[in-house]
Each structure stands twice: as C-alpha cells, then as structure tokens.
C-alpha cells in the first residue's frame with residue numbers, strides 16, 4: 357500500500373503572526389517557518405503504517421515556493437521514501453491545492469492519502485475534503501485513530517459530541533487531528549541520509565490546473581484588542597466585581 | 606439569488622449553531638431555505654420552520670443521512686445546489702466535514718468560518734489562530750460558506766413556514782457509519798452556554814475537574830478544557846476550547862490553570878468577560894483577562910464555590 361502525505365510550510369506555531377502596516381497581509385518576512393503541525397502528525401502516521409508492515413512506500417508532497425523543499429527534506433528525514441515538490445510562487449487556495457494534489461494522486465495511485473486537518477495559517481480546513489471529492493473517494497476527517505482492514509479503513513473521528521467511527525472503502529482520504537499520534541524527531545543520521553533521497557520538482561502550471569484566484573484578499577486587520585484588565589486581590593473581590601461591575605453573575 | 610442553509614441536529618433537537626447560522630444567512634440579503642437531512646425529522650422540522658428568517662424547510666428523510674456522512678450529505682446538497690447562489694452551514698465538525706466536499710464538487714472555493722457578512726460576496730474571517738482578521742471577497746458565482754456561530758446572535762421566532770420533502774440519491778457507497786461514543790453531560794453545551802469554566806494542565810488530573818463542577822452548577826456553566834488537559838487524558842476531546850477545538854464566546858469565561866497559549870486564546874478571546882485563575886503572575890492568559898486572580902487554584906476554587 358502506497359501512502360501519499362501532502363505537507364505544508366507555514367509559520368511556526370509558537371510565533372504570533374503580525375499584520376503588515378499597509379494591511380495587505382500578514383508579515384512573514386524573517387519569521388520562523390516550519391511544517392504545519394497537523395502535517396507532522398500525518399507523516400508520523402504514514403511512517404507508523406510502514407513500520408507496522410501495512411504501507412510499502414510513503415511519498416511526501418508539497419505545493420509552494422523553493423523554500424518549502426526544507427519541509428520536504430524534514431519529511432524525508434522522518435522516514436518518507438520520496439518527495440515531490442510542486443513549485444509555484446503563487447499563494448494558492450485550498451481548491452487549487454486539492455486540484456494539484458488530485459493530479460499527483462492520478463500519477464502515484466496511493467491507496468491512502470493522509471493530510472493535516474487544517475493549516476494553522478489559513479485555518480481553512482478544506483483541502484483533504486476537497487481532494488476526496490475530486491478523486492471520488494471517501495473521507496475520514498479529524499482522525500484520532502486509523503485502522504487498516506482488508507479493502508477498508510476504519511477511521512475514528514474527533515467530532516463535537518465525542519468520537520465517531522466510520523468505515524471507508526479503500527482508496528480513501530484521511531485528515532489528522534492532534535491526538536492521532538505524537539510525532540517523532542528526526543535523528544541526525546536520518547537528516548544526513550535524507551539529503552540523498554529522491555526529490556522530484558514539478559512546475560505547478562505544467563499540471564493543467566486552472567490556478568486563477570477564486571477569492572480576493574481585500575484587507576487584513578489586527579483583531580480587536582481587549583482593553584487591559586485588572587488583577588484582583590482575592591475571591592471576594594472577584595465575585596463582587598463580577599456582580600456589580602461586569603454584571604455577568 | 607437564494608440561500609440554502611444546511612441544518613445540524615442531534616437526537617431530535619436542532620443545534621443552537623444552526624439558529625445563529627441562519628442569522629448570518631439572513632444578512633446575505635436573500636430568501637433562506639433550511640435543509641434538514643436525517644431520519645425521523647418531524648419534531649425538528651417544526652422547530653426549524655419557526656426560526657425567523659427561514660422561508661422554507663426542506664426535509665430529506667433517509668437512513669443514509671442519519672449520521673451526516675460527508676459523502677452522502679454532500680451529494681444531497683449538490684443535487685439541490687442549482688437553485689441557490691449561497692450554500693451555508695455552521696463551522697461545526699459536521700459542517701467542516703461535508704461543506705468543502707460540496708464546494709469542490711461545485712468547483713468553487715469555500716469561505717471558512719466567517720465572523721461577519723459585509724455584503725453578499727464579502728466576508729470577514731479569522732486567520733493565523735485569530736491573530737489577524739481577513740476581509741475576503743468571493744469571485745465565484747456560487748458561494749459555499751461556513752459560519753462561526755459564536756459570532757452571530759440567536760435568531761428570533763416566527764409563525765411556522767411550509768415544509769417540503771426532497772429526495773437525494775441516499776448512500777453513494779463510499780463510507781459507512783460504524784459507531785459513536787458520545788459524551789453524556791447534563792450541562793449546557795459548550796458553544797451555547799452563557800458561562801464557561803475551563804481547566805488546564807494546572808488541574809493536574811481528571812478527578813480534580815470535580816472542583817469545577819460545583820461552580821459550574823451555581824453559574825449554569827459548561828465545562829471546557831485546554832488541549833493540554835485533553836491530551837493528558839483528564840477530560841474527553843469534545844471539551845477542548847481553541848483554534849482546533851471549539852470556539853466559544855460566552856458572557857463569562859473562567860480559565861483555571863491555563864497558561865493562555867495562542868491556540869487556546871483563539872477559541873475564547875471573544876468572550877465578553879474573561880476571568881483567569883493562575884498561580885503564575887506572568888502567564889499570558891492575564892493579558893486577555895478582565896479580572897485576574899494570581900493564586901493556587903486548589904485554594905481558591907472551593908472559596909469561589911462557596912462565595913457564589
């Protein structure tokens with residue numbers, strides 16, 4: 357079974373994004389970048405499937421500019437067998453990404469595609485579901501457990517009311533939630549080895565996908581600031597303030 | 606131009622998120638139809654028909670929609686899509702699951718988790734864990750939109766409108782429901798409660814969450830948690846508040862033993878009044894708190910319960 361894992365280069369999750377003064381976007385100049393945390397979980401799951409003898413090959417793919425090869429090398433160091441870089445300078449939307457990925461799915465014919473549930477920059481939470489639609493596959497989103505059976509995969513999903521388990525016909529699409537697994541770190545020897553692994557580069561506009569924008573970013577603003585609060589001395593003062601000042605109890 | 610809202614319901618009750626999503630849908634400026642898909646819907650359909658702003662309730666009664674499987678539900682919505690310029694659902698785990706599938710099948714973008722409607726094409730939505738608010742304009746002729754319910758008011762009531770049956774293909778044969786584990790709670794739902802009290806890693810274990818119970822009882826509050834508390838197994842996953850958990854905006858949010866990471870703040874910083882209880886005076890949660898209490902939670906929680 358081949359597993360395809362789409363990963364995305366995003367702002368490091370510890371860094372607080374700042375809005376540019378001209379309000380055109382968030383300022384990413386000189387900001388620490390990393391693999392989207394949900395994608396790390398996706399890679400980890402794929403590698404565990406390989407270690408368990410369920411998967412035979414793990415292919416990592418990213419769509420982005422040259423710098424995103426850094427995250428592909430990380431994926432290779434973590435244990436992916438091969439990487440594909442779909443190169444573009446454009447900032448693409450989830451629909452575009454899903455369409456480009458569907459071309460790679462055509463080429464690679466993976467039994468399972470594991471994506472993150474959400475990019476922590478766009479907070480879109482769309483690509484996996486869109487890819488499932490475009491490839492006519494079932495989708496197990498927000499997975500906290502993935503259990504491969506003959507011809508099917510059982511996915512336990514984190515939903516608002518608790519957990520839901522669905523059975524999907526293979527091939528299928530899975531998106532990861534935070535509790536699916538705890539990603540490992542890449543060891544130094546593996547980082548060295550990763551430099552020699554195969555990394556193919558494909559130009560995004562060679563894949564025959566219409567990449568014209570569907571959404572225009574009009575403006576980006578800072579969220580409303582909360583006015584500074586106060587520190588209260590004790591519980592009695594707190595309760596008093598909540599009753600008479602804030603009037604919420 | 607007409608809007609279709611896909612309702613969300615559970616165990617014979619319409620979810621409060623649907624009601625608020627209708628408020629957002631009405632702001633688009635067109636007639637709103639509400640689609641109910643599932644089994645045994647007659648009780649809910651009456652509720653649905655009485656939400657102000659709804660012109661028509663559509664019912665798709667079929668076992669294949671009972672668990673809101675994305676593959677089947679998306680196919681049903683697609684079969685109705687010709688009649689609508691806007692397709693809208695709540696950004697709950699259900700809406701997040703099937704709506705992008707609808708969008709891709711229609712070959713349009715999805716606008717996720719809007720918090721404001723500027724006009725029928727233009728919306729505001731948080732990005733980067735709420736550290737920036739993007740104003741985005743959809744260039745597609747059909748819009749597929751999910752709504753952050755906590756940003757919209759509850760719609761009022763109206764005399765019930767008509768209810769029409771629709772039929773879809775049913776199961777598209779890609780997925781099957783296996784089982785569910787629902788967390789049972791007597792408390793109000795996190796996303797609908799006027800007061801939320803959440804515990805973090807500082808609670809130390811699941812048993813200590815009992816310290817929040819008495820306070821929650823007195824305030825009619827829902828109980829939430831940080832991711833650290835959920836990951837450590839103190840409480841179930843559906844209690845997680847944050848960027849990747851539930852988004853809440855109650856009148857009062859009390860954070861207990863929570864440091865205030867960006868990802869947690871993303872889920873609660875739009876609460877009207879925030880109280881933080883933390884023993885570390887430098888915890889970032891105090892930067893968003895209206896009232897901060899620097900104290901050991903094990904000392905002050907019992908005190909707070911008896912003071913209420």
Ligand SMILES: Cc1cc2nc3c(=O)[nH]c(=O)nc-3n(C[C@H](O)[C@H](O)[C@H](O)COP(=O)(O)OP(=O)(O)OC[C@H]3O[C@@H](n4cnc5c(N)ncnc54)[C@H](O)[C@@H]3O)c2cc1C
Nearest residue numbers: 805806807831832833847848849850862864868869884902
């Ligand atoms: C992709 C991604 C998504 C995430 N999504 C979410 C999310 O949706 N929601 C979320 O919450 N987190 C999320 N996180 C995790 C987040 O980054 C933090 O790790 C998490 O919120 C920390 O939880 P905490 O505040 O309970 O724990 P900690 O940061 O460990 O804080 C515990 C606090 O308790 C205080 N404390 C300890 N003992 C006591 C005591 N006796 N009395 C009083 N105070 C005490 C400490 O001073 C400390 O401030 C996400 C992380 C990533 C990478």
Ligand SMILES: Nc1ncnc2c1ncn2[C@@H]1O[C@H](COP(=O)(O)O)[C@@H](O)[C@H]1O
Nearest residue numbers: 362363419471472474475480481482483
């Ligand atoms: N540019 C990209 N390249 C590769 N994978 C991506 C890209 N953008 C999104 N994805 C995948 O889709 C997931 C969800 O992203 P999103 O729909 O943008 O929230 C991510 O966790 C990745 O697995």
